[in-house]
Amino acid sequence: MAYWNPEFQRLHAPILRYGFAVASVAVALGVAFALDQYQFRDVELPVLTVAIALTTWYAGAGPSVLAVLLSSALFDYFFTEPFYSFDIVSRDIPYFLIFIAWAGIVASFSAVRRRIEDSLRQARDYLQAEVEQRRLREIEIRKLNQELGKRAAELEATNKELESFAYSVSHDLRAPLRHMVGYSELLQRQASSSLDEKSQRFIRTILDSAKRMGNLIDDLLAFSRIGRTETRTTQVDLKQLVDEVVAEIGQDANGRDIAWKIGALPVCYGDRSMLRLVVVNLVSNALKFTRMRKPAEIEIGCVDLDKKEVEVFVRDNGAGFDMQYENKLFGVFQRLHLPEQFEGTGIGLATVQRIIHRHGGKVRGEGAVDGGATFYFSLPKAQSALENMADTP
Amino acid sequence: MSTLGRILLVEDDPNDVELTLAALTDYNLANEVVTARDGQQALDYLYCRGEFNKRSTDNPAVMLLDLKLPKIGGLEILQQIKSDERLRMIPVVVLTSSHEEKDMMRSYSLGVNAYVVKPVDFHEFVNAVKELGVFWAVINEPPPGSVTK
Numbered sequence: 001m002a003y004w005n006p007e008f009q010r011l012h013a014p015i016l017r018y019g020f021a022v023a024s025v026a027v028a029l030g031v032a033f034a035l036d037q038y039q040f041r042d043v044e045l046p047v048l049t050v051a052i053a054l055t056t057w058y059a060g061a062g063p064s065v066l067a068v069l070l071s072s073a074l075f076d077y078f079f080t081e082p083f084y085s086f087d088i089v090s091r092d093i094p095y096f097l098i099f100i101a102w103a104g105i106v107a108s109f110s111a112v113r114r115r116i117e118d119s120l121r122q123a124r125d126y127l128q129a130e131v132e133q134r135r136l137r138e139i140e141i142r143k144l145n146q147e148l149g150k151r152a153a154e155l156e157a158t159n160k161e162l163e164s165f166a167y168s169v170s171h172d173l174r175a176p177l178r179h180m181v182g183y184s185e186l187l188q189r190q191a192s193s194s195l196d197e198k199s200q201r202f203i204r205t206i207l208d209s210a211k212r213m214g215n216l217i218d219d220l221l222a223f224s225r226i227g228r229t230e231t232r233t234t235q236v237d238l239k240q241l242v243d244e245v246v247a248e249i250g251q252d253a254n255g256r257d258i259a260w261k262i263g264a265l266p267v268c269y270g271d272r273s274m275l276r277l278v279v280v281n282l283v284s285n286a287l288k289f290t291r292m293r294k295p296a297e298i299e300i301g302c303v304d305l306d307k308k309e310v311e312v313f314v315r316d317n318g319a320g321f322d323m324q325y326e327n328k329l330f331g332v333f334q335r336l337h338l339p340e341q342f343e344g345t346g347i348g349l350a351t352v353q354r355i356i357h358r359h360g361g362k363v364r365g366e367g368a369v370d371g372g373a374t375f376y377f378s379l380p381k382a383q384s385a386l387e388n389m390a391d392t393p
Numbered sequence: 394m395s396t397l398g399r400i401l402l403v404e405d406d407p408n409d410v411e412l413t414l415a416a417l418t419d420y421n422l423a424n425e426v427v428t429a430r431d432g433q434q435a436l437d438y439l440y441c442r443g444e445f446n447k448r449s450t451d452n453p454a455v456m457l458l459d460l461k462l463p464k465i466g467g468l469e470i471l472q473q474i475k476s477d478e479r480l481r482m483i484p485v486v487v488l489t490s491s492h493e494e495k496d497m498m499r500s501y502s503l504g505v506n507a508y509v510v511k512p513v514d515f516h517e518f519v520n521a522v523k524e525l526g527v528f529w530a531v532i533n534e535p536p537p538g539s540v541t542k
Contacts, residue, residue, distance in 0.1 A: 172490075174490045174511070174513055175406060175408075175409065175490055175511075177513055178409070178412070178490075178511060178512075178513050178515065178518060179406075179408040179409070179412065181513065181514065181515040182408070182412040182415075182515040182518065183408070183412075184515075185515045185516075186412075186415060211513075211514065214513040214514070
C-alpha cells in the first residue's frame with residue numbers, strides 16, 4: 001500500500017531524495033553489522049541490495065546511483081579483504097563486480113517499474129480530470145436540455161394558442177360576415193324599388209366592405225398558415241412553374257394586350273406550392289399594376305448571383321412606386337396605392353417575403369413612379385439548399 | 394322530381410337558419426324543412442321524444458348538420474346516429490364554417506355523406522344550399538322509411 005501513500009510519492013526535494021539514499025544505505029549497513037554480530041554469514045550483500053531497491057523505489061534514479069556507489073564503497077571498505085580499506089584483492093574483483101552488476105540490475109528494474117507506474121499514475125490523473133470535466137459538461141448539457149425542453153413546450157403552447165386563434169377567426173368571424181352580406185342582399189332584393197339611389201349605394205358599400213373583410217380574413221389566415229405549415233422540399237422547375245402560373249392568370253386578362261417575355265429559369269430546391277404562391281403573387285401584381293398600359297410588358301427572368309444563389313425577377317412597365325417607400329413594400333397590409341386605383345389587401349408581397357425567407361433567400365424591389373417595377377427574389381441552388389433550409393426557422 | 398324529401402336542419406344561429414330557409418324558399422324547397430336549434434333538439438326529433446313524441450317515426454330524407462352546436466356538438470350527434478341501427482341510414486351533410494382538416498377527417502371517418510363549407514359570399518351560400526336541397530330532397534332516392542311528400 002506504500003505505493004498509494006502520498007507522503008512517499010512526494011519525495012520531490014533533492015535533499016530529501018539523496019538523504020533517503022544515504023540513510024537507507026546507512027541503515028542497511030547497521031543491519032548488516034548487527035547480523036554479522038550474530039554470526040550470520042554473507043548477509044551484507046542482500047541487505048545493501050534491498051537498500052538500493054528501496055532508494056530506487058522511493059527516491060528515483062539519481063539517489064539510486066548514489067546508493068549503488070555508496071554501498072559498493074562501503075561493501076569494499078567493510079566486507080571485502082583487506083577489511084577497513086578501499087583496496088581490493090584481485091580474487092574479490094569478480095565478487096565485487098557481480099555485486100555492482102546485481103545492484104545495477106535491481107536499480108534499473110526498480111527504475112523501469114517506477115517509470116511505468118509514474119506514467120500509469122499520470123494517465124489515471126488525466127483520466128480522472130477528463131471524467132470530472134465530462135461530468136460537468138454532462139450536467140451543463142442536461143441543464144441546457146431541460147431549458148430547451150421548457151422552451152419547446154412553451155413554443156408548442158404558443159403554437160397551439162395561435163392555431164386555436166386562427167381556428168376561431170376562421171370560424172367565428174365568418175358567420176357574422178355571411179350574415180351581413182346575406183341580409184344586405186336580401187334587403188337589396190326586397191326593397192330595391194322603394195330605395196333611392198343614395199340608399200342603394202349605402203347597401204352596396206356595406207356589401208363591398210363585408211366582402212373585403214372576408215378577403216382580408218382569408219388572406220390573413222393564409223399568411224399565418226405559411227408560418228405554421230412545414231415546408232416540403234423537392235426539386236422545383238421554376239420555368240415550368242412560371243409557365244403554368246402565366247397560363248392560368250393570363251386567362252383572366254384575356255382581352256388585354258400583354259407582351260410576355262419569359263427567359264430561362266433554373267431548377268431550384270423548395271416547397272413547390274409555396275413557390276407557386278410567390279410566382280402567383282408577383283405575376284398578378286405585375287398584371288394589376290400594368291392595367292393602363294398598352295401594351296403591358298411583363299418580363300420574368302433570372303440572374304446567376306454566385307455558386308450558391310440564383311435571383312429571379314419579375315419586371316413590368318406599370319405604375320411603379322417611389323423608391324423612398326421601398327422599406328414598406330413587404331410589410332403586412334402596407335399599400336402604396338389608393339384602393340380606387342388598384343384593389344388589394346396589401347398582403348401579397350408580405351406573403352412573398354415570408355415564403356422566400358423560409359427558403360433562406362432574400363427579396364427586394366426596384367421601381368420608379370410611373371416607370372414600372374422589378375421584384376427580385378433569391379433562392380439557394382440545389383447543393384446549398386438543404387443546409388440553408390436547416391438554418392432558417 | 395315528383396317527391397320532396399323532408400330536410401332536418403340542425404343549426405343554432407338564427408341568422409343562418411333564416412338565410413338557409415330564404416335560399417330554400419327561392420327554390421320551393423322550404424316547406425318540408427324541420428329546424429332543430431341544438432344537438433339535444435335534433436336527437437329528440439330523430440328519436441321521436443320530448444316535443445316530437447307525436448310525430449310519425451319516419452326518418453328525414455337528409456340532415457343538414459352544423460358542427461358547432463350548444464349542448465351536444467355536431468360530431469357527437471353524427472357519432473350517435475351512425476351507431477344506431479335505425480338512424481344510420483339517414484344521409485347526413487355537414488354544413489359548417491370550418492375549413493379545418495381535423496373536423497373534415499373526423500366527420501368522414503364517422504361516415505358523413507358530404508361535407509360542405511358555408512361560403513362567405515351570399516350568392517355562393519344560396520347556391521350551395523339550393524344545390525344541397527335539390528340533390529338530397531329531390532334527386533336522391535332516400536333510404537326506405539323516409540318522410541316524403
